[in-house]
Amino acid sequence: MTVTLAELGEAELLRRLTRFAPPGQLGDDTSTLDPDPRPLLVNTDVLVDELHFSDRTTSPRDVGWRAVATNLSDLAASGAIAVDGITVALVAPGDTHWSWVEDLYRGISEALSCYGGILLGGDCSAGRQRLISITALGRLGPLRLHRGDARPGDWLVTSGAHGLSRLGLALLQRDAALDANVALTESLQQQAISQHRRPIPRLDALNTLLKNKPEELPWRAAGTDSSDGLLAAVQAICHTSECGAELRREGLPRAANWPEGALWDHWCLNGGEDFELVLALPPSWAQTWLDHQPHSRHIGWITADSQQIIWNDTRHAVDSEGFDHFGSVP
């Protein structure tokens, strides 16, 4: 199990990867998908070592899972009701061990088994830094969620608690920001680490949304996922829809037993990588979704105040802190 990719060679590497796809699937330059009457959704996301994952906090199996989950989360946030599959571009130094690659693809397979779709194809190359670029293909249901389709009066809702992934990272890194005086329940710690390592693309929450549209309403809703953080998701919806938002301070989607304090509110708003759905919906639709979707939250309202995002109590602007990948070059 200690053979490196350089020792293995490209041909043998590709041969070994064929077992992660259906028989014959990887034998050609390209893959074919049968015609489908539903529109196709396409999404590409890249995960880079030391920036989006790290050996210190994430096993290769979890990297594989996360790479798939981040892509499928974008599909869910666009309205996908089925996943065709993914292509994977893997770049890794020649001294990378085959066992790392094997575990990566095991994690990829596990996620695909859970959420549908197959390994359609891909490419491998040597490179200085490990990274994985995934393109996911899925099929659109009756509702195309766009960031730009929010309307004043819509309720802002989300499919779950936020900040957990950031807390999970802090726990795994033994982050100094974690005050030893703040008690964290065992259950919260486990939930946070699991959310960081094995995020869940919320195809289920989309499904609940589609099933619970009040008949009299048209198929119009705005949505995105909270991969860049909850506040960034709200900002993206407001910016693209040319609207503002008012956030319910009491509606901040904290997990059970989430500590109080500025850091914890900050992680909830700006932690990132939670991969929940953030939606702007007509109130009656929002209510039926909240009634049927476990752990969903009503976080605020869309307003006509272009691009102003304020708290409902103080009427002050909600502080943001951008998450900029290029500002944190490894």
Place this chain on the structure above:
Amino acid sequence: MTVTLAELGEAELLRRLTRFAPPGQLGDDTSTLDPDPRPLLVNTDVLVDELHFSDRTTSPRDVGWRAVATNLSDLAASGAIAVDGITVALVAPGDTHWSWVEDLYRGISEALSCYGGILLGGDCSAGRQRLISITALGRLGPLRLHRGDARPGDWLVTSGAHGLSRLGLALLQRDAALDANVALTESLQQQAISQHRRPIPRLDALNTLLKNKPEELPWRAAGTDSSDGLLAAVQAICHTSECGAELRREGLPRAANWPEGALWDHWCLNGGEDFELVLALPPSWAQTWLDHQPHSRHIGWITADSQQIIWNDTRHAVDSEGFDHFGSVP
């Protein structure tokens, strides 16, 4: 024009890239393609700095062109008659200049303008090394070309001369292997450099193939492109089809005024990155294609001798020299 990506920030970078796609195309997490009655073809290829391109030999504009061309070449070699578009994952260090990225996307746009398709979406991230991973989507015509569909008795044909891209690289690198005593015509040098910098995906040659099928024949042919070299393409067809091949020494697809000698034959067979179609066809179809496709060549025959590739005159095995990306880690 000297601003770097770190100075620019991720949001501004993405904003600047929107002008390379149709209006609104990059505003969401995912892109949508309308339903199409034809099967979808999907291909992913990754190009890594210092391995697949280099500042010394290739401008960013040519890198963009080549990244698209390599992907569309795979689509052509699978039977694509239309290109929907591509997604682009760009990874680059924070000190990369915006002008480099801008020129890269200019080259991408130029290739898409020539061969069809749009920039559908993508992702950007910081990373230690520049690289570009492209996923191309296209539509299948009446013939699905597989590597594994060759039959003994088929003619082996190709859409053009081979070795030019390798010669182009040698000229650009002032390669010591270029013997000063071997005269190269100005026209050959220009052709070689152009083939290296701006390879052409042979969608045109596929089109000629589709138009010239003798009516009595079924839609059955084997094919791949010669991105890894002419001999590697023949080997891939033979290996997957469980056949052998006999190559015509006099049919070696040399360019006009191509010098004689072992190095030159070697580059013709193993140079790589020529992106021509290599096909195995029933003789009557091969003949009509050769008659109608300028610069096409009859290079040999498929035999029943499993995986033996020999010269027609000496009956000796054709020497191969693999091209292994992991063996040449930068």
